Amino acid sequence: MVEGGLIVVKIGGAQGIDPGPFCEDVAALVAQGRPIVVVHGGSHETNVISERLGKPPRYVTSTSGHQSRYTDRETLEIFAMVVGGRVNKLLVEQLQRRGVNALGLSGADGRLLEAKRKSTLKIVEDGKVKILRDEWSGVVERVNVSLLRGVLAGGYVPVVAPLAISTEGEMVNVDGDRAAAAIAAALGADTLVLLTNVPGLLRAFPDETTLVSYIPRDEIEAHMVFAQGRMKRKLLGAQEAILGGVRRVVLADGRAERPVLRALEGKGTVVE
Amino acid sequence: MVEGGLIVVKIGGAQGIDPGPFCEDVAALVAQGRPIVVVHGGSHETNVISERLGKPPRYVTSTSGHQSRYTDRETLEIFAMVVGGRVNKLLVEQLQRRGVNALGLSGADGRLLEAKRKSTLKIVEDGKVKILRDEWSGVVERVNVSLLRGVLAGGYVPVVAPLAISTEGEMVNVDGDRAAAAIAAALGADTLVLLTNVPGLLRAFPDETTLVSYIPRDEIEAHMVFAQGRMKRKLLGAQEAILGGVRRVVLADGRAERPVLRALEGKGTVVE
Numbered sequence: 030m031v032e033g034g035l036i037v038v039k040i041g042g043a044q045g046i047d048p049g050p051f052c053e054d055v056a057a058l059v060a061q062g063r064p065i066v067v068v069h070g071g072s073h074e075t076n077v078i079s080e081r082l083g084k085p086p087r088y089v090t091s092t093s094g095h096q097s098r099y100t101d102r103e104t105l106e107i108f109a110m111v112v113g114g115r116v117n118k119l120l121v122e123q124l125q126r127r128g129v130n131a132l133g134l135s136g137a138d139g140r141l142l143e144a145k146r147k148s149t150l151k152i153v154e155d156g157k158v159k160i161l162r163d164e165w166s167g168v169v170e171r172v173n174v175s176l177l178r179g180v181l182a183g184g185y186v187p188v189v190a191p192l193a194i195s196t197e198g199e200m201v202n203v204d205g206d207r208a209a210a211a212i213a214a215a216l217g218a219d220t221l222v223l224l225t226n227v228p229g230l231l232r233a234f235p236d237e238t239t240l241v242s243y244i245p246r247d248e249i250e251a252h253m254v255f256a257q258g259r260m261k262r263k264l265l266g267a268q269e270a271i272l273g274g275v276r277r278v279v280l281a282d283g284r285a286e287r288p289v290l291r292a293l294e295g296k297g298t299v300v301e
Numbered sequence: 302m303v304e305g306g307l308i309v310v311k312i313g314g315a316q317g318i319d320p321g322p323f324c325e326d327v328a329a330l331v332a333q334g335r336p337i338v339v340v341h342g343g344s345h346e347t348n349v350i351s352e353r354l355g356k357p358p359r360y361v362t363s364t365s366g367h368q369s370r371y372t373d374r375e376t377l378e379i380f381a382m383v384v385g386g387r388v389n390k391l392l393v394e395q396l397q398r399r400g401v402n403a404l405g406l407s408g409a410d411g412r413l414l415e416a417k418r419k420s421t422l423k424i425v426e427d428g429k430v431k432i433l434r435d436e437w438s439g440v441v442e443r444v445n446v447s448l449l450r451g452v453l454a455g456g457y458v459p460v461v462a463p464l465a466i467s468t469e470g471e472m473v474n475v476d477g478d479r480a481a482a483a484i485a486a487a488l489g490a491d492t493l494v495l496l497t498n499v500p501g502l503l504r505a506f507p508d509e510t511t512l513v514s515y516i517p518r519d520e521i522e523a524h525m526v527f528a529q530g531r532m533k534r535k536l537l538g539a540q541e542a543i544l545g546g547v548r549r550v551v552l553a554d555g556r557a558e559r560p561v562l563r564a565l566e567g568k569g570t571v572v573e
Contacts, residue, residue, distance in 0.1 A: 198399070
């Protein structure tokens, strides 16, 4: 199952990533008969639209030191609109133009991703701990494997937006990298590719010559110290995928030509 | 196949329609085991968001006298975002909260709806005929029946946004009523319900006491003269559905309590 195994690829929502070369690679892999699931982000585009709608994003620092978006109900609805509508459908269109029968879904559709909702955030602001209510984000707890397998069996390429549904049927915002990791683990994927706007994990960010090219599975934890900002979530996603049985995770450069094919050749940070 | 036959319901994008009672009805029908496909609009919400984004909608009159939205590329992308993201996902959430396993798709996903793109519009403005280019709308020509049947067989309620994909893989805006009609015909539905913000076809719009309660199938054409504005498209959709083999179409009031159940009881304009 190494040649021909399932690939899950996450394309980032960060600025400066052109979906063209990404879609070319997906089309090439589909033409070879490789089953693929695409997961995407959309945080940058959500920020752009939010600003234009007069609701600028608010980033907060949790008591554990993570930076994250404060997703109140209004922000959730903008996020759902942008990632579920704009980013998802434009990616589907770009793939369809290249002959890939892409099928866009959000994690809320058909309970594709079930999450535990986090309705409050404990944050640190001006040196004080505060509680923010009306939070609409969550952590994926269950993947609807039969739905994804059905879509793949129908000959479609699923394109998944990072939303999920809670047990109570509430829609929530989830982290795209960790959603991709959960999907890869649930489907028993051979490879998970997490594209980003750096060449991989850098020992001394932002110096790109300090790329860590290989992390054995029992040394992921020891590398957490090098992960800055968004890279923390990616490395956490990589860890979750490996623990969930995925053979190999590649953190790779989404800005490059042939971004997915390069990653599959091992260019980037390979965790296995 | 009359009791228990497939129902296709279109919920409008017009102002003043509360999705709550609509979702209650869908949940009641699903609890009875009736297969349902939901199709929705989103023109009003698209106009609201377009205005807020500084791109007010432009309506034009075609040479055949129809009023329609001019969908340039920027408008298409806003339309896709609003109907494919906001309207679709909020409807999915409302259904999920009521225990319905709703699964949102746009017509572009998995080539659910294939359309012929209309890339130019011939319009009348200031008494002159003009050609508008960069138009991104289309007319549905093919429904992916196996995809919809697969989703229904999986126990999901498909919720379809009015987008489609052209043969060249271009995303286009399509009319929701006619898309619902095409889906109902392709699936051999028993009943198509088109909800609107009036009680049905009115002989003397807007006088609601002049409701036409019944139209035999060979008298649809003769009733076209009474149809004003959006109702023209609905009656055209009804005609296409009936010609396509749907047993009964009901044009009914989406503002009422129990809007779908009332329509199934024959309240509104019944075409059969």
